[in-house]
Structures are given as structure tokens and as C-alpha cells.
Amino acid sequence: MxxxxxxxxxxxxxxxxxxxxxxxxxxxxxDVPHPADAADADADAADADADVPVEAEAEAAGDADADAPMEADGDDGGEAEADxxxxxxxxxxxxxxxxxxxxxxxxxxxxxxxxxxxxxxxxxxxxxxxxxxxxxxxxxxxxxxxxxxxxxxxxxxxxxxxxxxxxxxxxxxxxxxxxxxxxxxxxxxxxxxxxxxxxxxxxxxxxxxxxxxxxxxxxxxxxxxxxxxxxxDQAEIVAAYGNVFRRMFVDGTFGPVPPEEPVAGGSYRVYFSPETPASAPARWFNDLVAAVGAATTSAEAMINAFTRTEVSEALIAAHRRGVAVRVIVQNTYADEAPAQALLAAGVPLHAGEMHSKTLVLDGRTVVTGSANWSANAWSNNENSLWIEDPAVAAAYRAEFERVFAATSAPAP
CATH class of the missing domain: 3.30.870.10 (Endonuclease Chain A)
Structure with missing residues (x-):
């Protein structure tokens, strides 16, 4: 045989x-023996930065960014599924x-x-x-x-x-x-x-x-x-993801690379990180803050790990100039500075089992992907996919409305 x-x-x-x-x-x-050549991989690498709480992407329990509270499902840096x-x-x-x-x-x-x-x-x-x-x-x-x-x-x-x-x-x-x-x-x-x-x-x-x-x-x-x-299925976008996959799978390159322009194709644009220096905001993060700053009518956010005040400040500024801003944040991040600042400014904010990383602007632009709004996301391997399509935005807005209606503001 x-x-x-x-x-x-x-x-x-x-x-x-x-x-x-x-x-x-x-x-x-x-019960089949494991190939011998697998034995040379590291058994246990640290998931988060040593000087910050661990956040394994415990999925909704916290996408695990190292600079945020422990999260129960081990995501962005430490969401350890507790339940x-x-x-x-x-x-x-x-x-x-x-x-x-x-x-x-x-x-x-x-x-x-x-x-x-x-x-x-x-x-x-x-x-x-x-x-x-x-x-x-x-x-x-x-x-x-x-x-x-x-x-x-x-x-x-x-x-x-x-x-x-x-x-x-x-x-x-x-x-x-x-x-x-x-x-x-x-x-x-x-x-x-x-x-x-x-x-x-x-x-x-x-x-x-x-x-x-x-x-x-x-x-x-x-x-x-x-x-x-x-x-x-946009060819340029599929190829961009393929190139990043090969960088990791074939070349073994996971750390920061020199800054790259986002790849565009059709109604899509995609960014990848980490970039050098990983201690500075990634390109997708800066562009996200700028896009909030340019919003004119509405901004709906569904976000897991939310620790960066640059985003909350941009959302508050949009709220004050008349943009209809609403946010749903993961429960474990409702006490963090960004969420508390939004609440204090009068921005409607709910908390729930939120693991998405999504922003919809002006009923047209969707930002999604793997990246949370946290410093850890700058050093992680992440992707940020932007979609300019009113029909896609409408689907995300409908989901926002469904979840917003099913959740509530965090307790004072």
C-alpha cells in the first residue's frame, strides 16, 4: 500500500x-505516532509583554492585548477562556x-x-x-x-x-x-x-x-x-493576504517589517502589522484615527480590547461636532479610560460579549479584521481590512443595531 x-x-x-x-x-x-521532526519547536513562549497584564485572546473575555485587563479567551494578548x-x-x-x-x-x-x-x-x-x-x-x-x-x-x-x-x-x-x-x-x-x-x-x-x-x-x-x-475574492486583496501568509509560513518572519503602503483593490484596502518601530502606532491605526476625524454623519464601533485614548478622543470630537457616535465594547474594557471618557462625554456606549473589531463610518466605510484598538496590536501580527461599500456597511450597521438593542450601558 x-x-x-x-x-x-x-x-x-x-x-x-x-x-x-x-x-x-x-x-x-x-493513536498514531507524531512525526519526529516536530520536536524542535519551542514549547512555551510568553504571550504578552512582561511589563503589562497578560491578555490572552480569551476572546470575548478579552482579546488579550498585553496592555489591557486579562481577557478570558486568549485573543489579543491574553484572553483566557474562564467559563x-x-x-x-x-x-x-x-x-x-x-x-x-x-x-x-x-x-x-x-x-x-x-x-x-x-x-x-x-x-x-x-x-x-x-x-x-x-x-x-x-x-x-x-x-x-x-x-x-x-x-x-x-x-x-x-x-x-x-x-x-x-x-x-x-x-x-x-x-x-x-x-x-x-x-x-x-x-x-x-x-x-x-x-x-x-x-x-x-x-x-x-x-x-x-x-x-x-x-x-x-x-x-x-x-x-x-x-x-x-x-x-478581489484578486489584489487575496494576493496581499497570501504574501503575508508566505512571509510567516515560508520565511518565518513574524516581527516588524519596514512600513508598507496598504494594498487596494476594488472597494477594499488592507493594512498589515507589525511595522518598524513596533513601539509606534501602526499605519492602520493612524489612518483609523484620521478617518474618525473626517466622519460627518455617523460612527458605530464594535470593539473588543479598547485601551487607546487616541481613538476615544477622536470619537468624542466627532460627537461634539454633531456626528452620531455609538460604541459597543467588550465587558472587561468598560472600565478602561477610553470607555469611561466616552461615557463622560455623553456618547452612547454599551458593553457585552464583544469580540469584533469593527468601525462603520458615515454609512459607507467599514473597518474590520483582527486588530484591536490597543498598543499591543501594533506589535502583533494583525490585519485591518477597509471596505468602501454602502451595502456592506448597511449589513454591519444592522448587526450593530441588533447587538446594541440586546446590551446595555455598563453599571456606574
Whole structure:
């Protein structure tokens, strides 16, 4: 039996286990030795800057920027998921390809739309899937990849992940559910092995479409937290994400690079960080503050880690010149200086399980992606996707209205 046949039989076994649903971390695991060459990766790198509180992207519990309070889901710098997310449906990998529409955002919770969007992209993948994802620990997603690899024996899957969220143990085996996939010779997983965070949340399918999200591939991101995702098929934008992926996956470059111009294509513009010097604001951050300063009618923000007063000052100035400003912030950041300043200025602000990093300006411009409004985001691997499209902006505004109505102002 050749190697491909062996792997095909192996993944059919995994897929059979997966058919039962998400299960626990023990469900569907086949006892196969881990490749020896994986043992040389670092087992445990620090997730946040030493002089600030840890914020693992505990998703809604805090995107984990090192300069902010601890966050329960290990995101931007320390969101350590403190509570267990409620059970929610674990969609099966579709049996046939039905490509999701580009330019139509999905939101959570509930999880069906966003999970369906991602799994439809996976079902349609023909040659490659390349993912840069901060945290991937939902067995449901791993099951889907196992089923896809079993069904498509030519598919190549490449992951870039943050080493703090899934370090290797003493034997070189990954300590998260992705270890189940790494036994395949068609799956390669690269860790960042640095103190800054690999905080991206994007996936490229067949180098033709990119899924850009605020969500990690975790149960909390899909089932509890407010998140968003969008599919982009604009060639220039897909290529830009691909270039950044190769920088990390092939070159092993995760640290700051010389400042680069944003890449534009169609109605999209995308920025990446970190840039040198990482101690200074990234280009996307400066442009975001300037865009708030230029807003004329409205500004709606849904943001997880919010510690930078430059943004709150720009929003307050917009409010004072008559712009309709409203904000929803993650609960754990409601006591931070930016949120408190907005409240003191009379800006309507609600708090909830918010993990999005989204701003809508004048009903036309959408800013989304992985980057929080924090200093840690300047040194993390981040992307900031800008969309100039009233129809897309309307979808994000509708989601803002839904969440704003379901939340309330923080207690004094």
C-alpha cells in the first residue's frame, strides 16, 4: 500500500469518528505516532509583554492585548477562556460545494451563518487551504478538516498559529486539537515562537478567496462572542493576504517589517502589522484615527480590547461636532479610560460579549479584521481590512443595531 492510500484509510477512520459530532477532545482521536521532526519547536513562549497584564485572546473575555485587563479567551494578548461556552450546533462539512457569496458578512451568535460560510469554503477547496489563525481549539472545526482531507486526497492544508495558544509538549506534539491533523503528510503547522502575538484570523482557499474574520476557530468565538467574517475574492486583496501568509509560513518572519503602503483593490484596502518601530502606532491605526476625524454623519464601533485614548478622543470630537457616535465594547474594557471618557462625554456606549473589531463610518466605510484598538496590536501580527461599500456597511450597521438593542450601558 502506498503512502497516499495509507493516509486515505487513516482519514476515513477519523472522518467516521467525526460523523458523531463535535464530541470532546478525546473523540475521533487515532493513536498514531507524531512525526519526529516536530520536536524542535519551542514549547512555551510568553504571550504578552512582561511589563503589562497578560491578555490572552480569551476572546470575548478579552482579546488579550498585553496592555489591557486579562481577557478570558486568549485573543489579543491574553484572553483566557474562564467559563465554558454553552453548547451550540456543530455543523457537518457539506457533502457538496456551494460557494458562499463574496462581500456578504456573517455574524455570531448564533453560529450557523458564520460556521456555514467557513465550512462551505472548506467544502469547495480543491487544492489548498492556508490559514493564519490565533487560536484553533474547537473539535468541530478539526473534525471538518479531517473529513475534508479524507474526501480530497490531493488537498494541502497549511496553518500558521500562535505558539502560546498551542505550544508543543516535551515530545514535540501539539497540545491542542490540531495535533490530530498534523499526522497527515498533507498538513503543515508553523508556530510563531515569539513573544508578540500571531493574532491574525484569516484563511485563503485555493489562492482565490480569503475569509477575513474577528473570530478564532474556537467554540467561544462561534457560540458566545459577537464576531464577524467576510469573504473577499478581489484578486489584489487575496494576493496581499497570501504574501503575508508566505512571509510567516515560508520565511518565518513574524516581527516588524519596514512600513508598507496598504494594498487596494476594488472597494477594499488592507493594512498589515507589525511595522518598524513596533513601539509606534501602526499605519492602520493612524489612518483609523484620521478617518474618525473626517466622519460627518455617523460612527458605530464594535470593539473588543479598547485601551487607546487616541481613538476615544477622536470619537468624542466627532460627537461634539454633531456626528452620531455609538460604541459597543467588550465587558472587561468598560472600565478602561477610553470607555469611561466616552461615557463622560455623553456618547452612547454599551458593553457585552464583544469580540469584533469593527468601525462603520458615515454609512459607507467599514473597518474590520483582527486588530484591536490597543498598543499591543501594533506589535502583533494583525490585519485591518477597509471596505468602501454602502451595502456592506448597511449589513454591519444592522448587526450593530441588533447587538446594541440586546446590551446595555455598563453599571456606574
Amino acid at each position: 502506498n503512502t497516499r492510500d495509507s493516509w486515505g484509510r487513516f482519514w476515513l477512520v477519523v472522518a467516521a469518528f467525526a460523523a458523531g459530532g463535535c464530541g470532546t477532545s478525546d473523540d475521533g482521536v487515532v 465554558v461556552p454553552p453548547a451550540c450546533p456543530c455543523p457537518a462539512l457539506p457533502a457538496v460545494c456551494a460557494a458562499p457569496a463574496a462581500g456578504e458578512p456573517t455574524f455570531t451568535p448564533p453560529n450557523e451563518a458564520m460556521a456555514g460560510q467557513f465550512l462551505d469554503l472548506l467544502a469547495c477547496a480543491d487544492a489548498s487551504v492556508r490559514l493564519a489563525i490565533y487560536e484553533t481549539d474547537w473539535e468541530c472545526v478539526v473534525d471538518a478538516f479531517a473529513a475534508k482531507l479524507a474526501a480530497d486526497t490531493d488537498l494541502v492544508v497549511q496553518f500558521v498559529i500562535d505558539d502560546d495558544m498551542c505550544p508543543r509538549g516535551a515530545d514535540g506534539t501539539l497540545t491542542c486539537p490540531l495535533a490530530r491533523l498534523e499526522t497527515s503528510d498533507r498538513v503543515t503547522i508553523v508556530l510563531d515562537n515569539r513573544s508578540g502575538l500571531m493574532h491574525h484570523k484569516f484563511a485563503i482557499f485555493d489562492d482565490a478567496r480569503v475569509w477575513v474574520a474577528s473570530a478564532n476557530l474556537t467554540q467561544r468565538s462561534f457560540c458566545t462572542d459577537n464576531n464577524n467574517a467576510i469573504v473577499v
